[in-house]
Amino acid sequence: MSQLFSKKNKEVFATPLGLNNPVTVQVLGICSALAVTAKLEPAIVMGLSVTIITGFSNVIISLIRRTIPNRIRIIVQLVVVAALVTIVSEILKAFAYDVSVQLSVYIGLIITNCILMGRLEAFAMSNGPWESFLDGLGNGLGYAKILVIVAFFRELLGSGTLLGFRIIPQSVYDAGYINNGLMVMPPMALVIVACIIWWQRSRHKELQDK
Amino acid sequence: MATKKFVCQVCGYVYEGESAPSQCPVCKAPATQFKEVEQPGDPTKPAKKKRDTNSNVYTLIYAAVMVIVVAFLLAFVNSSLRSRQDENIKMDTKKQILSALHVTGVKDVNAEYARYVKADCLMDAEGRLDEKVDDRDFATSYEKEVKEHGRLHVFVCEVEGETKYVIPVYGTGLWGALWGYVALNADKSSVYGVYFSHASETPGLGAEIVTDAFKGQFVGKQALDADKVVLGVMKHGKVENPACQVDGISGGTITSNGVDQMLKNCLGNYIKFLTSKE
Numbered sequence: 001m002s003q004l005f006s007k008k009n010k011e012v013f014a015t016p017l018g019l020n021n022p023v024t025v026q027v028l029g030i031c032s033a034l035a036v037t038a039k040l041e042p043a044i045v046m047g048l049s050v051t052i053i054t055g056f057s058n059v060i061i062s063l064i065r066r067t068i069p070n071r072i073r074i075i076v077q078l079v080v081v082a083a084l085v086t087i088v089s090e091i092l093k094a095f096a097y098d099v100s101v102q103l104s105v106y107i108g109l110i111i112t113n114c115i116l117m118g119r120l121e122a123f124a125m126s127n128g129p130w131e132s133f134l135d136g137l138g139n140g141l142g143y144a145k146i147l148v149i150v151a152f153f154r155e156l157l158g159s160g161t162l163l164g165f166r167i168i169p170q171s172v173y174d175a176g177y178i179n180n181g182l183m184v185m186p187p188m189a190l191v192i193v194a195c196i197i198w199w200q201r202s203r204h205k206e207l208q209d210k
Numbered sequence: 211m212a213t214k215k216f217v218c219q220v221c222g223y224v225y226e227g228e229s230a231p232s233q234c235p236v237c238k239a240p241a242t243q244f245k246e247v248e249q250p251g252d253p254t255k256p257a258k259k260k261r262d263t264n265s266n267v268y269t270l271i272y273a274a275v276m277v278i279v280v281a282f283l284l285a286f287v288n289s290s291l292r293s294r295q296d297e298n299i300k301m302d303t304k305k306q307i308l309s310a311l312h313v314t315g316v317k318d319v320n321a322e323y324a325r326y327v328k329a330d331c332l333m334d335a336e337g338r339l340d341e342k343v344d345d346r347d348f349a350t351s352y353e354k355e356v357k358e359h360g361r362l363h364v365f366v367c368e369v370e371g372e373t374k375y376v377i378p379v380y381g382t383g384l385w386g387a388l389w390g391y392v393a394l395n396a397d398k399s400s401v402y403g404v405y406f407s408h409a410s411e412t413p414g415l416g417a418e419i420v421t422d423a424f425k426g427q428f429v430g431k432q433a434l435d436a437d438k439v440v441l442g443v444m445k446h447g448k449v450e451n452p453a454c455q456v457d458g459i460s461g462g463t464i465t466s467n468g469v470d471q472m473l474k475n476c477l478g479n480y481i482k483f484l485t486s487k488e
Contacts, residue, residue, distance in 0.1 A: 069269040076276060083280045087287050094291040097298035 013134040016142035019204060023146040024197045028114040033147055034189040036106050040163050043151035045099050046106060047144025049092075051137055053084050054116055058136035060084075061124040068125075077120045078111070085110045115139055150192045158183030216244040296350075303350045310376055310391035310405040311369055326367050327376070333362040337482025352378035353389070362479055367393070374402050377480055381472025384464040386410040388419070388472055392433070392441075398484045399434040401441065406469065416465030427456040437485050439477040443470040 022028045029050075036046045060080050061068075068076050089107045092100035100107065110116070119139050124132040155161055157180045160168035168177070182188055201207045216230040217223070221237040230244035263269075304323040308316060316322040330348065331339040355361045365376035373396045380389045386409035393402040404425050411417040418424055432454045433441040444450070446460035458466030477484070 067263065067272070069263045069272050071264065072269055072273060075273075079276060079280055083284060086284055090287050090291050090295070093298065094294040097295075097302060101302070 009131060009134055012131055013138040016135070016138040017145060018142075019207070021142045021146065021200075022115045022118070022139045023143055023193065024200050025207060026115075026118070028118055029143055030190075030193065032106055032109060032113055033143075033150060033193060034186040035109075036103065037147055037151040037154055037189050038158065038184050038186075040148065040151045040155045042099070042102050042106075043147040044144070045092075045096075045103060046110075047140070047147045049088055049103075049107065050110055050113060050115065050143055051140025053081065053088060053110055054119055054136035054140040055133050056136070057081050057084050057116060058119055058124040058132035059129045061120050062127060062129040062132035065125050073125070074117075074121075077117060081116050081120070082111050115143055146193065146196060149196060150189050153192055154183045154188060158188075215247040217247050219243045219245055299350050300348050303348070306405050306407065307365060307376055307391050310393040310403050311367055311374060312403045313369075326369060327365050328368050329366045331364045331366055333364055333480060333483045335482075337480075337484075337486045339364055339366065339483065353380040353387075356380075356479065362483075364480070364483065365391075369402075372396055377477060379472050379476035381468050381475065383408055383411050383419075383468040384416050384462075385412070388465070388468050390469075390472070392428075392473070392477065394433060394484075399432050401428045401431045401433055404428045408465070411465050412462065415459060416462035418459045418462060419465060419469055424456075424459065431456065433473075433477060434484055437481060439474050439481070441473050441477065443467070443473075 016022055019025065023030065023033060032046065032050075036042045057077075057080050061077055064076075085107065088110075089100065092103070092107065119136055123135045127135070152162070155163075156167060160166060160173075160179050214226070214228065216225045216227070218225070218234045218237065218239055220239040220243050221234065223234055223236045224247075225231050225234075225244065230241045230246070232241050233239070234243065263272075301319045304319050304327075305316065308314070308319070308322060308326060311326055313322060313326060329339075334340055349355050349361075349363065352363055355363060363378055365378075367374045367376055375394045375396075375398060377392050377394065378389070379392055380387065382388060388406065388408050388411075390404060390406035392404050394400065395402050406419045406425060408417060408419060411419065428441070431441055433439060435454065440451075440454040442455050443458045443466045444455045445463060445466070446458050449455045449457055458470075
């Protein structure tokens with residue numbers, strides 16, 4: 001048991017949440033970070049779906065990594081990811097229809113999310129299943145974390161709500177406050193991600209480019 | 211055949227064999243001082259494996275097996291979840307019909323649907339409604355219903371004691387399908403409410419057709435003039451006849467035109483029903 005949660009494994013899990021975050025440090029998966037973060041709810045669902053899919057695709061690829069013919073390994077990875085994404089999308093359609101309508105094309109786009117392919121190629125192809133699972137979960141959660149932070153600000157400032165509940169009271173609107181319409185537009189997601197990167201790099205000198 | 215290697219911790223002597231020797235031949239240390247060295251793989255095994263995974267036959271078989279396994283897996287998942295998904299799609303369609311009747315935010319969709327929608331009728335060639343079709347399955351794609359089965363659905367509804375007719379409409383926008391429901395008052399001409407949705411219109415432009423601001427414009431407009439459908443969407447700011455035309459979305463002209471065409475085509479199919487005075 002202690003081996004399962006060794007220091008190295010903890011690092012594998014924890015660094016993508018902070019110092020090696022897939023969005024802010026590796027700058028992967030930006031495209032979907034723009035698309036689904038106008039509201040908090042789809043951001044959370046997207047983050048969780050990506051976490052589950054990176055976790056399990058990492059495990060599967062890691063289990064079969066020794067049998068994969070080298071020349072078609074990218075295709076094999078794609079097939080595994082695409083199959084998992086299709087299953088998740090079918091499950092969402094059956095049990096969370098509203099969410100699946102809201103996410104519509106983005107669920108399919110998880111297949112092309114570079115975080116997945118990046119982790120499969122860089123980690124799962126050369127590590128054991130358990131480490132790969134942790135790495136997948138860590139990267140998925142690191143991605144989800146950034147999505148949730150961005151969506152929090154965009155929904156709060158853009159619509160005055162959080163998860164659909166009104167946060168900014170009507171009296172503030174009566175006093176002349178207007179929702180910031182720019183926050184709902186995709187470019188603001190980039191600006192917020194940039195602010196997070198700026199904040200993170202100013203705190204961690206080792207991340208700064210020379 | 212695999213021999214293991216044991217290193218004496220005291221003097222560094224390497225012994226090859228099945229198990230550690232009872233005594234080190236150099237420094238006479240006991241067996242407990244020997245430690246097994248992990249070898250970097252059996253030299254014969256990985257080489258064989260490597261040749262295997264790179265051969266054409268292996269690659270082809272691998273790909274074929276993978277495809278078959280994945281195909282069976284997906285087919286299984288799909289067929290086991292199908293009935294639940296269909297139920298969700300039906301619920302969603304009912305929600306959309308209710309939305310055209312200004313009934314939104316419902317919790318128990320089936321109960322509310324049963325309360326407002328009295329009958330799912332078909333229009334016959336003379337423009338009369340056929341009432342005896344309640345045992346037919348609830349349809350979810352009205353484009354298919356018209357094009358494949360020639361069925362023109364009319365939902366006869368009752369809101370606060372007044373009869374409303376809900377007519378499904380479908381068409382094409384800039385990027386993909388558009389669909390919606392138009393609720394007409396008992397006079398079969400003035401609009402009570404509408405619902406529009408789309409598959410993939412541009413967010414912020416064409417996709418604005420789903421907003422209440424756009425849909426609200428239709429309330430109270432006349433759908434018919436004599437025996438022609440006049441309800442339509444004009445380019446933003448070009449409305450000539452406010453009794454039957456609404457403002458399009460600026461920047462979403464093709465989507466707005468799509469809505470216009472959708473209304474004219476689909477309501478046009480129902481012209482016999484709409485002009486009959488029964």
